[in-house]
Amino acid sequence: MLLGRFPALAGATLQVEAGEAVLLQGPNGAGKSTLLRLCAGLLRPERGDAFVLGRDLHKDRRSVRNRIGYVGHQSMLYDDLTVEENVRFWGRAAGVERAQQDAAAARMQIEGRLFDVPVGRLSAGQRRRTAIAVAAARRPELWLLDEPHAGLDQSGRDIVDALITDAAAAGGAVLVASHELDRVEPVVHRRVTIAGGTATETPLDVTTAGPDASSAVENARPADITTGGLDASSAVENTDVV
């Protein structure tokens, strides 16, 4: 992946299995968000192999997108519409049943009075909850979460933790980029560090790891990392899920 003349990711192969939650960590500007946007099909890989949900991102990014729950830095919501109107609009756009939309809104605790408030008047945390509810309503096969706890209060953070755990338990795959290691490590199975454009598997901190972290660490396949040159690109491969 090139940003201008420079590679955002010099070359990395990352594999995430179904039923697995993986933490992406690394310093600012390391390429975590770029990797997530690449997996979401929002960026085109320059070189290398990139398979998401069994699809080659070089050839087909469109069919992958509506199977993904992507929560990035921007909420992707319309400020002039209410919370309910946003949930309904994005739900209908993705072909999601109304009951599913309501369930996602209830889970993120944005139903009730908040439903009638324009998104432009929400706090950052409420906006975040709405964005996650919109993604959750689609029941995605792959979750791509970029700093999902940012701006959330304690209850919101707990809900996101439960969401990650439940998504993986239900057979989905979750990739979470976060700086809040203490928060995220207990709910993921593996940790991958992005630095210098490459990805390396790093063991979870045993004092915080969970829920079945010890077995997950033992059984996890090490990430297949390949480091390329200046113009090498990232590769996100997975024959099963990601």
Add this chain to the structure above:
Amino acid sequence: MLSEVLLIAGKDLRIEFRSRVALNQVAPFALLILILFGFALDADRASLTTFTPGLYWVAILLSSVLAVHRSVAVEAGEGAREGLLLSGLRPASVFLGKTVALIAQILVVAIVLLGGVVIFYEATIDDGVLLVTSLVGAVLGVGAAGTLYGALLGGQRARETILPILLLPVLAPVLIAATRAFGDAMGTVAADGWPWTSLLYAFAALYLALGVLAHGVLMEES
């Protein structure tokens, strides 16, 4: 596909209903242009009457740029454009939905402005059918071309300044044809307005087809 088009158009119109940008900002801007033209040419009343169709369409095109910009800004604000990419909606549906909403807003401005030229310029309408037919054709073309060029510049930071530079020259055929057709409808020129009206619909059809075909690529690349 129709349900997707209506979903997008309904969303944009609901946002307009809430924010009232077209009604409270674009329409007054268009009226202001009309009034300023009136001040500039008022000493020569005959010229003002003769130039009414041209002045009307210049005002419409300038104010349409604002409406197009607003249509683009709605998607750019919080990354909703990427949400549309992830939603699975067909790009052609997004294009047609946004075009329908934009056309509706420009039509409102055009009707307000028509009242303006009748009141301020004392314009008369000799052929109402020709006037309405050409008005609809011109607005269709402006809406389709505006949405297409809006998508082209959707991801550009300098789109506010680039949009009029790119869009206004493209809309020159609309200005010429609509002015001729309105001239005939208002009795200010001795010309047949119907061929010009046909040109307006040809322009609209061309840009509607281009938009349906190219909008997906533009959403991906811009």
